[in-house]
Amino acid sequence: MSKVRIYTIAKELGIDNAEMLSILDDLGVSYKSVSSTIEEDTVELIKGIIAEGGSRAAQSGAGASTEAEAAQTSQTQTPQPQTQVQPEQVAQAPATAAPAADSGMTAEELAELAALEAEEAAEQAATAARAELPHRAPVVTIMGHVDHGKTSLLDYIRSSKVAAKEAGGITQHVGAFEAQTSRGKVVFIDTPGHEAFTTIRARGANVADIAIIVIAADDSLMPQTREAIAHAQAAGVPMLVAINKVDLPQADPERVKADLTTINLVPEDYGGDVITVPVSARTGEGVEDLLEYISLTAELEDLRADPKGKFGGVIIESRVDKQAGVLATVMVQEGTLKVGDFLVVGENYGKVKAMTDSAGKRIKDAGPSTPVQILGFSEAPSSGELVASASNEHEARELVAQRQEQRRDEEEARKKPRLSLDDILGPLSEAHTVNLILRADTQGSLEAIQGILAKKETDDVKLNVMLAGIGAPTEGDVLLASTADATILCFSVVPSGAVKKAAENKEIDLKSYRIIYEMIDEVDRLIKGNLEPVYEEQYLGRAEVRMVIRHPKTGNIAGSYVTDGLFKRGAKARVTRGKEVVFEGTVAGLKRFKDDVREVRQGLECGINLDWDEVQEGDVIEASEMVEVEQ
Template identity: 50%
Template sequence: MREKVAYSRRDHHAVIQMDAPVGPRSLRRRPRKPVKQQQTAEVQEEVRPSILYLPDSLTVAELAAELRVPATAVIKTLMSEGVMAAINNVIDFDVAKKVAAQFEVTVERSTPTEKERVQRIGVEAADKTDNLATRPPVVTILGHVDHGKTTLLDAIRQTRVVETEAGGITQHIGAYQVEKDGRKITFLDTPGHEAFTEMRSRGAQVTDIAVLVVAADDGVMPQTVEAINHARAAGVPIVVAINKIDRPGANPDRVKQQLADNDLLAEDWGGDTVMVEVSALKKEGIEDLLEMILLVADIRELKADYNCPASGTVIEAELDKTRGPVATVLVQNGVLRVGDAVVVGVTSGKIRAMFDYRGAALKEAGPSTPVSVLGIEDVPAAGDSVQVVEDEKAARQAAEEKLAGHKTELQKAGRLRLSDLFSKIQEGEVKDLNIVLKADVQGSVEALTSSLEKLSDNKVRVNVIHGAAGAITESDIALAAASDGIIIGFNVRPDPAVRRAAEREGVDIHLYRIIYEAIDDVKKAMAGLLEPTYKEVVLGRAEVRATFKVPGVGTVAGCYVSDGKVVRNASVRVLRDSVVIFEGKLSSLKRFKDDAREVAEGYECGIGIERFNDIKEGDVIEAYQMQEVKV
């Protein structure tokens, strides 16, 4: 007889339901030693549960522990189901259910955890529309590095903040408020669109309006276009501040034409983009800019619930030597008060003190108000959510559950991959394929953008959310991660730091040298025909520090291996300013005068490349191999 055991993953208590009473009489007549063995065998069988309550995802090791079977048995079962997973890999509920069925165990979803209950508080609060009231707009200033973002922020501070505050700002907390005609505007003082997008990639949408600063004498620059695309990807309306109109070479009409080329058409040209001419240095046009920000805010009808449990987002945080963890929080719903118990990301606490941007103590703060708070147990990350709960015990429990699941969530492949596109479309999970496109020249960008976007059909829309000439950067990774998109590179390469960022964020990068191959791969992925058979493994990179002409051999590059290793007979590509100029094979690899099988990082070597002699100092040689992927 086998007992039925209902086992809950949350409380780790087994509830035993007996089908029939177990009598001791049959056991008494058996010899002592066999009885002990029989009992042991029965106990081992009885320990395995008949019902498991599992969460939406868990690791292979965790599932094995719940099933009371070796992890190797779970891995073998997964392989039989066509799933290749290691002991620390994450599997979802449906896969876990199939595996458990092989061990004759029924699986049901666990009841909501404290973490999920806290998340539901925020969702329910956001769904209520009865208590909504107008709130101040939250503004982020974006633009090219030299176009006067900081000067504009300073001008707004000085013209609007100092009027109500003698002595100026005493405390910088990454955000501040100004007043215009009795109405408040919140400005986020972020380092640029990278930080703006990084927060969005963590699920934080804090900005209502983006002010794009463009210098009247310089015009639209590559970083300006990047900022436009980041704001568009976030769905944030753009107000353009044409700065430096006091400069001799200022030409606002030329700037408007360049912006029109990027689909931002000024209102006075018949478009719908608000553009204001300002001089941050001379503090001209600042009042007009603030007025336009309020006008856009009125059109958007920004509202918040003032009566629900407070929630918000961490803008920045630090560990203060005297005060401990300090977080700048933007309140987004409800009223945050001193004494509130809060869950902040994977930590928690009770608000001991709260200050505004001037350093003045506050007892409470409403929606769109930036505050500096004390009382959080650990330093949170920018973009972490803040949610008020009933007491510290509930806050601590929710934070512990989030922390426990944090590693699992990181391991789970949450980002879209081109090879998974068709299945995601069929399941209704994907309606947009967002692409960040980088190429060697602008002509290639335009040709690829046009061809890729024409692939859109009634099931999925292909969007090139950012396209530019140049190397793939960490900013591109952040944008793709925030938009759940992929990156396509044409004749360009990511450097090692960018590759690591892509791996960390789970962003899929596809590199091509022929345009139709890129288009064909996306088309096949949409149709479910893409079966990647090979993947590229970068072995190492070597910097060319000198070149030598060798009679009968050609040009040999004197190199320093800066990353990984260079292996004899490997495939190589030559990069000049991150653009691929040649691909081929190594013809020779030497250490001093001796042939070498491989040269490791930190060593110098001589490299010859088959049928290529146009090598120059400063070039980078990237060695790689193609490995077969078992589908």
């Protein structure tokens, strides 16, 4: 029995892919993506469901009208008792354990339920508002190993899918271009390479929606291929694999697919969810299929933006032209950019004097997913910097001044770090992930290290090897580590001075080892550092209150004698009177005569300030502290 791809039948039936996948879910049909195939009998079943659904919708509309009329008539004839609790009643109800009338729930439970329903309603409203926004074109970046055909593929798409240029055939390079396909516009970032991609991410911007990993069919996975995949995975963007050079006699696409499985990327042909497309950048074979998959992926991602909203964009690249001055390429992400707008980038601002699209045509405005080259900055902004708009020059200056002040405050804060409990321990009851980049001298060393690491994971700490490669670490590794908060571990390879300097500048841990178990010890330290500490209360000492000293500023001080152990300032305190515990708190202060002290030992007298005025002679104070327990 023949099979058909899901997206093909969806197109034939005139429904979107998301609706088609929903129908398949209801039927219990398994699939990997919209490019998966289904049997013809399943297709016929879906056609029947869609036809029946339209008929039932018409009937249910009439039925609902009849039921509504009947309900209205019934209510007119016989008044019904009101049993529902209104939101305002819930808000005013006292928090008691008594069940609310006719609900079987307490007022507390009803209030909680009302809050949850209000939250769900707000989420639904936000989703509905987003659904009203127009779709925008997907922005695509192409990455892969050198000489595998990234630039050639971009050149073929540009030459076949970009409209004719202006007179003279000269197009100004703007770092991105728009391709017109049968499913609409697709924007390609014309700066292939994972370093450029991650440089933009390192500055807090996500400019690409989809990553194309180009792999040569005659060469398969190479070091930079693995790096590109790691960078795309760190960004969390959908990936498509373009198996290039299939026109060559020595091409072996099946070998590429098999090799992908070794790095946990299983192609759809092998039962996985990674879409692989055989292409030839020289002949154009498969390029239409690749563009189709890009559009399908974008459809599932449901990319939308508000052209009437507040402007937001990101710098793709910039350069200084000897005649024109600073030229910067901006990818519009939200809102609409117009000639005459004031823009703020970092701690600089400028006014858009002229704007050119990717075809070299002068334009006056540009909406979401549109790359434009603008003239107006006095200094060249860096790739990845976010671009904001201001209503006038005064507002632009104000925004720059705020950013300068914020930077100074952050610099001061870095000089005097103040960590909160959350900073130290992390969120409670949350599994921690340690991101690692491994570099070794041989493949055998890498496999041995990874085998040992796999046994080191715990329920609380997961080890995520983002990239494992042979040879010395690169500046690209440092860049990836900076965006993913990763540690670079090297075995029997030495990083260059430039890489060491880059790691220092970005405050990345980069460590080299000659003995494998020294590296494993470092991983053990990383795991321990990410475990939530376990504490237990440890007894410190006991004191008897022999007199109470009245103090006008600090309150009552317990003049005490330490009968056992020691007391520390800041320790936990428990006061007992007879057999009853009358207070639990903290030792706010300790004094020996008139001096403040940190601790007082057994056999000495002291003044204990509990920040509690009810202490009495004869009370016994016990001190304790929380101590971390070895795990």
